[in-house]
Amino acid sequence: MSKSETAADALEATLDQDWIETAADTIQPLLRQVEGRLPDRVLDLLHGVPIGHPLHPALVHLPLGGWMTAGMLDLMGVFGNAEADRAADTVLLLGTVGATATIVTGWTDWSNTRGAARRDGLVHGLTNETAFLLNIGSLLARRKHHRKLGRLLSGTALLLSIAGAFMGGQLVYRHGLGVGHTMDVRQG
Template identity: 40%
Template sequence: MRVTVAMQSLIRTIGKTKGLDPAAEKLSGWVETATRSTPVKNALSGSWLGHQVHPMLTDLPIGAWGAATVLDLTGADPAASRRLVGLGILASAPTAAAGASDWSSLYGPAKRVGLIHAAANATASVLQITSWLVRRRGHHGAGAALSLLGLSLTLGSSYLGGHLSFVRGTGVNHTAFQGTVRRWTDVGADADLVEGARSRVMVGEVPVLLIRAGSALHAISAVCSHQGGPLDEGKLGADGCVTCPWHGSRFRIEDGSVQRGPASVPQPRWEAKVEDGRILLRSA
């Protein structure tokens, strides 16, 4: 209990430390420049996977380094331990890249906590790299100590990552708990929706983005699945995609599919029809 209270107090302190902002913004700018390409952003965001890729990748370095430490503590084959440390080092690179991509779109306390999370992981990786080099020179005991220290730091950093995911809701699908509306619901007059116009309407308690494109009506949930941005305030492109004004995620209005991250979850699609001059919507 005391450990939990201490960790929560530490996290609150980090979140309030505005002195971290200059470093966070500078590093975030570098990350955004590096991930400007749509294929790169989609690959790191998990747009192709249907959820963020970073949490899944973290299992690889943590698992490899944890197994190496177990072998160290049980006096098993030193060569096997070194190979596991090396595997964790290799796996940490794409893990860090995916995490940096996700982190760059955060702000405020979450961004500050994420910066410390990243710094701790980077330090842990340096310790593991040093361990691998020391082991290669035959100093197994020193290498084992460095790996144990690095793993401890990684596990501490994982607590911060868990806080961001499960307490702050970072990376959580913001449309996950929207209600389903099975009955056709009147949302307005058909004559009021002009070509290319974006309209935010309510279907029950769910905000929906309604767009007329030619003779077709398209409707997707108006709350961006990534961080809850208002898609009705976003830019509608000639390619049939709407761009979230907060972090630049792009969704196809026809089916809600993700065309560019950082979003990884498609927007819920709504069925639309016109009856007696009125536009009716329901969950697809």
């Protein structure tokens, strides 16, 4: 990476792949079909029209906050703190449940993207959904008293969600996704 090239530039070049376009060409029409069956007021809500800006960025804080807090509590639990283990399980569950609305609103916003934003958004979504699934696996492992496996799964998920958050920043700050977004969405 040259001095003038940033991590964001390197990521953009990495994501300029035909297979990502092919996947987007398959997934995007399916999402639009689902959206076509929803009432207008539901789509407006998912896009954040009632609050005046996209809903997805506001919802991101619950899963990320829960997953980060679970990671910190898991570290405490490694040293034998049973209360930290119970608290980690609780916030991991809250973050994972909270991720469902985040996922739905993210895919709703992504369904209208094009070009580099569409590629970046697809990888952002798939990265975060992988983290979501790993956290579900972590919750199941913890429930079956496989705490080490649970920590490994949620720790891996946390790293993925941080990478996904970086890509989400790319979507807003590099591509302007969601900036003035609701102005283009049907208002009633």
